[in-house]
Amino acid sequence: MSSDDPRMFKAALPVLAPVAPSVARALDIPRVLSGVQGVALTFDDGPHPEGTPAVLEVLASMGAWATFFIVGEQVQQRPALAREIVAAGHTVALHGHRHRLQLKLGVADVASDIERGFGAIGEATGLKPAWHRPPYGVYSSGGLRAARALGLQPLLWSRVGKDWRRFTTPARIATRATKKIVQGDVILLHDADFYSSRNSYRQTVKALPLIIAELQSRGLKTVQPH
Numbered sequence: 001m002s003s004d005d006p007r008m009f010k011a012a013l014p015v016l017a018p019v020a021p022s023v024a025r026a027l028d029i030p031r032v033l034s035g036v037q038g039v040a041l042t043f044d045d046g047p048h049p050e051g052t053p054a055v056l057e058v059l060a061s062m063g064a065w066a067t068f069f070i071v072g073e074q075v076q077q078r079p080a081l082a083r084e085i086v087a088a089g090h091t092v093a094l095h096g097h098r099h100r101l102q103l104k105l106g107v108a109d110v111a112s113d114i115e116r117g118f119g120a121i122g123e124a125t126g127l128k129p130a131w132h133r134p135p136y137g138v139y140s141s142g143g144l145r146a147a148r149a150l151g152l153q154p155l156l157w158s159r160v161g162k163d164w165r166r167f168t169t170p171a172r173i174a175t176r177a178t179k180k181i182v183q184g185d186v187i188l189l190h191d192a193d194f195y196s197s198r199n200s201y202r203q204t205v206k207a208l209p210l211i212i213a214e215l216q217s218r219g220l221k222t223v224q225p226h
Helices: 006-012 019-027 051-062 074-079 078-087 107-125 141-149 172-180 200-217
Strands: 040-044 067-069 090-094 188-191
Touching: 019 067, 019 107, 019 141, 040 051, 040 200, 051 067, 051 200, 067 074, 067 078, 074 078, 078 090, 078 107, 078 141, 172 188, 172 200, 188 200
Parallel strands: 040 067, 040 188, 067 090
Antiparallel strands: none
16 A cells, blocks of 8 residues: 555544545645646655656656655755756655654654755755655644744645556556546656555656646646745
């Protein structure tokens, strides 16, 4: 099961899992973007030495834009790749320093994790990320406070390709990601396999042209949060 699959935390609903739409609304955590003329492509868990460059290549070839929720420990391993994302005109956002469920961390530990990831992105790119998405889409109360204390705006998702699955296909990913999609939707994908099925990003890379083509056929641009 996915690192970002909300079913992992069914027992915690509705109090602690803002991936549930009603809880996200109550906590003022957006799952969609308002006031935008398009939809947002977002990628979690990178930067990855193979997956991220491949995703960037597809985006460039099809004139699409994306937001990358990157992980501090991976940024420290390959800071040049984080800079490449920025240089290509995409947005870098924070996914944490390590990919850990906030509910398993104490208040001080989760605050430290967010601060370390924030610092790693700043050191690598010279930028302060504006957006945050927790691992698994689940905030603890302390984690949400810590993110907002740094000026980070939470952003979850409204459409998901389930691209982490071991036996999925590009066609299935694309169909799931674009089903009933409308303006303002946020699509969750992954450009890395550090925390999911091995080589799963390869299916994502193959699905991405299908997703972008479907969006274009519906007159939907790819946009970045602002």
